[in-house]
Amino acid sequence: MPGRLYDLVLRGGQVVDGTGAPAFLADVAVKDGLIAAVGPDLAAGAEEIDARGRIVTPGFVDIHTHYDGQATWDARMTPSSGHGVTTVVMGNCGVGFAPCRPEDRDRLIRLMEGVEDIPFPVLTEGLPWNWESFPDYLDALEARTFDVDIGAQLPHAALRVHVMGERGANREPATPADIAAMAAIAKQAVEAGALGFSTSRTLNHRTSDGQPTPTLTAGEDELTGIALGLAAAGKGVLQLVSDFFPDGLAELAMLRRIVERSGRPLSFSLVQSPKSPDGWKRLLAGLQDAADAGLPIKAQVCGRPVGVLFGLELTLNPFSQNPVFAELRDRPLAEKVVALSDPAFRARLFSHDVDASGPFAGSALRAWGNLFPMGAVPDYEPTAEMTIAALAAASGRGPAEVALDILLENGGQGMLYHPFLNYADGSLDPSFAMLNHRDTVPGLSDGGAHVGMICDGSFPTSNLIHWTRDRTRGPRIGLEAMVAMQTRDTALTVGLEDRGLIAPGYRADLNVIDYEALSLEAPRVAYDLPAGGRRLTQKAHGYVATIVGGVVTYRDGEPTGALPGRLVRGARSAPVALAAE
Numbered sequence: 001m002p003g004r005l006y007d008l009v010l011r012g013g014q015v016v017d018g019t020g021a022p023a024f025l026a027d028v029a030v031k032d033g034l035i036a037a038v039g040p041d042l043a044a045g046a047e048e049i050d051a052r053g054r055i056v057t058p059g060f061v062d063i064h065t066h067y068d069g070q071a072t073w074d075a076r077m078t079p080s081s082g083h084g085v086t087t088v089v090m091g092n093c094g095v096g097f098a099p100c101r102p103e104d105r106d107r108l109i110r111l112m113e114g115v116e117d118i119p120f121p122v123l124t125e126g127l128p129w130n131w132e133s134f135p136d137y138l139d140a141l142e143a144r145t146f147d148v149d150i151g152a153q154l155p156h157a158a159l160r161v162h163v164m165g166e167r168g169a170n171r172e173p174a175t176p177a178d179i180a181a182m183a184a185i186a187k188q189a190v191e192a193g194a195l196g197f198s199t200s201r202t203l204n205h206r207t208s209d210g211q212p213t214p215t216l217t218a219g220e221d222e223l224t225g226i227a228l229g230l231a232a233a234g235k236g237v238l239q240l241v242s243d244f245f246p247d248g249l250a251e252l253a254m255l256r257r258i259v260e261r262s263g264r265p266l267s268f269s270l271v272q273s274p275k276s277p278d279g280w281k282r283l284l285a286g287l288q289d290a291a292d293a294g295l296p297i298k299a300q301v302c303g304r305p306v307g308v309l310f311g312l313e314l315t316l317n318p319f320s321q322n323p324v325f326a327e328l329r330d331r332p333l334a335e336k337v338v339a340l341s342d343p344a345f346r347a348r349l350f351s352h353d354v355d356a357s358g359p360f361a362g363s364a365l366r367a368w369g370n371l372f373p374m375g376a377v378p379d380y381e382p383t384a385e386m387t388i389a390a391l392a393a394a395s396g397r398g399p400a401e402v403a404l405d406i407l408l409e410n411g412g413q414g415m416l417y418h419p420f421l422n423y424a425d426g427s428l429d430p431s432f433a434m435l436n437h438r439d440t441v442p443g444l445s446d447g448g449a450h451v452g453m454i455c456d457g458s459f460p461t462s463n464l465i466h467w468t469r470d471r472t473r474g475p476r477i478g479l480e481a482m483v484a485m486q487t488r489d490t491a492l493t494v495g496l497e498d499r500g501l502i503a504p505g506y507r508a509d510l511n512v513i514d515y516e517a518l519s520l521e522a523p524r525v526a527y528d529l530p531a532g533g534r535r536l537t538q539k540a541h542g543y544v545a546t547i548v549g550g551v552v553t554y555r556d557g558e559p560t561g562a563l564p565g566r567l568v569r570g571a572r573s574a575p576v577a578l579a580a581e
Contacts, residue, residue, distance in 0.1 A: 006031050006045040007550055010512055013051025017502040018058040020484040028056055030508040033550040033564075034575075038502055049545050049552075051512045055479070058487040058500050059086025059509030059548065060460040063267075063441070064239075064300055066116050066449035068096040071141060071150055073126040073530060075563050079457040079537045080447040081147045082557060086509035086548045087568070088447060089494050091153030093241045094200035094215045097127060098137030098155075099162040099185065105129060107169060107207075108158055114208035115200075116449035117315060119533050126530035134185065135192035138567060146565035147553045149509070151494060153239060154189040156199035156215040156226070169214050174222040182222070183229030190230055193569025195494050196237035196264075197226055201251070203243060220254050227262035235571055237494055238266040239300075248279050252286045259295045267493055269444055270299035270434060271306055277424040284437055291439045298493055300443025301434040303463040304380035305419030308364065308453045309536065310371070312336050312412045313525045315452035318365045318403050324349045337412040340404060350400050364418055368392065368399040373406050374415040376522050380462055381428045381473055388416070415523065428466075429474055435467070436477065441489045451535035455523040460486050461540045465518055479515075495571030505575025508550040511543060518542030 006029040015038065016023045027042040028035060028051075065088045067077050080088055090096070095115050097108055109123045131137040134154055141150065160168035163181045168174075174182070186197050205213040230236035238258070244251050259266050270287075272280045283299070290297045310317040313333055319325035324345070328336045339345045354366060364370075368389040372382045384390060388406075392399040406414045422431050434440055447457035463486060467477040491500035499507040523538045539557065546554040551564035 006036055006043060007047065008508070008547070008552075009042055009045030009048045010051045010056050010510065011048050013054050013056035013512060015502055016055050016057045016480055016483045018484050018488040018500050020480050023055065023480060028502060028510065030510075030547070030550040033508055035502060035504055035506050035508050037504060047552075049512055051544070053514075054544055055513050055515045056502065057084070057483045057511045057513060058502055059511055059546065060084045060486045061087045061089075061490040061496065061500055062443075062445050062447060062457075062460065062486075063089040063490045063494050064092050064269075064443035064445055065090045065447035065457070066092060066095070067150065067447060068152070068155075069112065069118060069123055069127055070448050071144070071146065072128055075145055076147045076559060077150070077448065079455065079539075080445070081546070082543070082554065083458050083461045083540050084511040084513070084543055084546055085148060085447075085460055086546065086565075087149040087151065087491070087496065087499060089151040089153065089195060090448070091155050091194075092198050092239055093205065094156035094198050094213060095205070096153075096155030096158050098131055098134045098158060100158055101132060101162065102129070104161050107161060110207045110209060111157055111213065114210075115205040115213060116446070117452050117454075118449060119452075119529075120208065121531040122529045122533035124531070134189040134194060138193050138569065141567040142569070144567075145563040147559065147563055148548060148565045149568050150565065151195040151496070151568040152193075154186055154194045154197045156197065156218070157213055159185060159226075160214045160218070169211075171212065171214055171217050173219055179222050179225035183225045183232070186226045186229035186236075187233045190233045190236035190570065193567070194236065195568070195570065196239060197230060198239040199223065201240065201242040205241075220257070224258050224261055227258050227264050230264045231262040235495070236264060238262075238264050239268070240266065241269040244279060244283060245273070245275060248276070248283050249286055252283055252290075255297065256290050256295060259290070259297055265296035265298070265493070265495075267298040267300050267441070267443070270301050270440065271421040271444070272424055272430040273421060274424040280430060280434065284434065284439075287439050288437070297439070299434070299437075299440045301431065301440045302422065302444040302456070302459060303431050303435055303442060303467055304428065304459070305423040306421035306444065306454075306456070307417050307419035307423070309374060309455065309523060310365070310407075310416040310418060311414065311525070312340075312407050313534065314415070314536070316365065317407060318371070318400065318416070319349060320365060321354045322349060322352050324352050333412045337408060340408060346401070346404065349404075350398065364420060367418065368403070370418060370420075370423075371403065372417045372419075374417045374522055378462075378520050378522055380466060381471070382417070383473075384426055413525065427473055432467075432474060432477070435485065441493050442486045443490070451529070451533075453536075455536035455538045458520055458538045458540065461518065461520055464513075464515075465520065469515070469518075496568065497574040498572035508547060510547040512545040514542045514544055
C-alpha cells in the first residue's frame with residue numbers, strides 16, 4: 001500500500017554499520033528522517049538508491065571544525081560536506097564570534113584571522129553580527145539551513161574578552177568575580193544548546209598582529225570554574241588544544257583534575273611534535289591511566305600529517321620572505337608566472353637570502369628535506385626520495401629552482417606540501433598507533449579554517465583511502481574499524497548519541513560509497529568567500545550519495561540543492577529502544 005512505503009531505501013549495499021562489526025549485505029530503509037529498518041528484501045521506498053556493489057556507512061561526524069563564520073553566510077559547509085560528513089562541530093580551539101559586544105568585533109576577527117587564517121575582509125563582509133550573547137548566536141544559526149547538521153561550542157577567547165575586556169585580551173589573571181561571570185555564561189550557553197566549551201593553550205594561536213590568544217595562560221582556577229559552570233547545567237563537553245610543552249604530563253595532570261572536579265567529558269588534541277618526537281607516547285600513557293580511573297577523557301588525533309601547503313596563490317611559499325619575490329606579491333597570478341619564468345628574474349630571486357624576520361623564514365619555507373610536491377594524486381605519506389632536496393640532488397639542480405618549477409606547474413597552481421606534525425620520523429606509524437588506541441577519536445580536520453594554507457577537511461576520505469585500502473608502508477586499519485572511529489566514536493565524544501549507527505531509530509545520516517573508486521583530487525584554490533576571498537578546497541570521487549536526515553544532499557559528489565541540515569542544540573540521547581546498547 002502507498003501509505004506503507006518507506007521514504008527512501010538503499011538497496012542491496014554492503015552495510016558497514018558503525019559498530020565495528022563485520023559488514024553485511026542488507027537494504028536500509030528510511031522514514032521521517034530516521035532509519036526505519038535494516039535487512040534483506042525490504043518493502044519499496046518512494047525513492048530508491050541502488051547500493052549493490054557499494055558500501056553503506058553512517059554519515060561521518062567531524063567534531064573539530066571552524067565553520068563559525070561560514071555557517072552565518074553559507075548554506076554549504078564545504079569542503080567537509082563533500083567528504084561524507086553529515087554533522088560538523090565548530091567552535092573549537094577557543095575561537096569564535098560569540099558572545100561579543102559590538103566594540104569587540106574587530107578584536108575577535110583579528111584573532112580568527114591569525115589563528116585560523118581566515119582573512120579580515122572575508123569576515124568583515126561575511127559576518128552579519130545579528131547576535132551578541134551566545135544564545136543569540138544559536139538563534140541566528142537556527143534560522144538558517146545547511147547541507148549538514150551543525151553543533152556549536154562556546155569559545156573561551158570570546159567569553160574571556162566579553163567578561164574581562166582589555167584585561168582578558170591581555171591575558172591578565174581572572175579574578176574570582178571574572179570566573180564566576182564566565183561560569184554563569186558557560187552554564188547559560190550549554191543550557192541554550194552549546195555542545196560544550198573550548199579553549200586554547202598553544203603559542204601557535206595568535207592574532208593577526210602577533211599577539212597570543214587571550215586564553216594562552218588562563219589559570220587552572222579559571223578553567224575549573226568554567227567547567228563547573230557546565231557541571232551546574234549537567235551537560236556539555238570540554239575541548240582543548242595545548243602545546244603540552246615543556247612538561248606535557250603536568251598539563252595533562254591539570255586536565256585530569258578539571259575533569260575530576262567537574263565530571264564533564266574532555267577531549268584534547270594529540271599530535272607528534274618534532275620538538276618532542278616521543279612526547280605523544282607519554283601523553284597517551286597518561287590518558288590511558290586517566291581513562292582506566294573512569295575519567296571521561298579522549299584525545300583527538302589525525303590520520304595524516306598536519307601539513308601546510310605552499311603555493312603562488314596561497315598564504316606562503318618558499319619565496320614569501322624573499323625581497324625579490326616581494327616585487328610580485330600583489331600582482332595577478334598570470335603576471336607572477338610570466339616573471340618567475342624569466343631567467344633574469346629567476347637569477348635575481350635565487351641570489352637573495354630569505355628575510356629572517358618573517359614567519360617560517362629560514363626554517364619551514366626552506367626546509368627542502370621536508371618539502372614534497374603535492375601531485376595530482378595526493379600522497380600523504382611521502383618517502384624521503386620525494387623531498388625537494390632529493391629531487392634536486394637527483395637532477396643536479398638547486399632545490400630552490402626545483403621548488404619554483406613545481407609551483408609554476410599548471411599555470412602557477414602547483415603546490416608544495418610541508419608536513420610539520422605527525423611526521424617527525426618520515427612515516428605515519430605514530431598516527432597508526434594513535435588512531436588504534438582505545439581512548440582516541442579522529443579529529444583535527446579544521447574544516448573551514450586555515451583557508452590559505454591547509455585543506456584537511458578531507459580527513460574522512462583520506463582515512464578510508466589510505467588506512468583501509470592503499471597504505472603500503474606499514475599496517476592498515478580494517479574498514480569497519482575506521483568507519484566506527486569517524487561515525488559512532490566521534491558522535492559519542494560530543495554527546496550526539498542519536499547518530500553514527502545504521503540501526504532502527506537512529507538518525508538517517510548515511511553514505512553510499514563506491515569504495516574501490518574512492519579517490520581524492522589535489523587541493524585547489526577557489527575565490528568564493530565573501531569579498532572574493534580565497535580558500536583551498538578539495539574534491540573527492542566515489543561518494544555515490546550522501547544523505548542527511550533522510551534527504552539526499554549529494555549525488556556522485558555534486559550537491560542536489562537540498563538543505564536538510566539544522567543547528568543541533570545540545571546533546572542527543574540514543575533512540576529509547578536502543579539507549580541501553
